[in-house]
Amino acid sequence: MMFSSSTNNPKFEISKSSNDKYYFVLKAGNGEVIATSQMYSTKESCKKGIQSVKDNAAIAEIKDLA
Template sequence: MGYPKFTIKKSENDKYYFNLYAKNYEVIATSQMYKTKSGCINGINSVKINAPEAEIEDMS
């Protein structure tokens, strides 16, 4: 599998989360914790659909 990519992981408290990796293999996003793997997959799909439209808000 190439990069960029999403990885699904299971935490020590049995919840699922995902990391989004860039082409340079760096983690660029980590999700919230999900109770189910299907919830985690839905979160990935949401990012895939909504991120291209995300605006940047500079609060610095």
């Protein structure tokens, strides 16, 4: 899995909460939060969640419920 350290590229940041659960935040190149994940019990499952977003987001359809 590749993580970018450039400040101008979007990135996933993995953090650990106060209750020892892992989660990720997807940030745009300007640092704005695009998405925040659910909580995961392990860092490995958190990384799998990131991979799932990467795999599925590009092909996901937009369903307008407004």
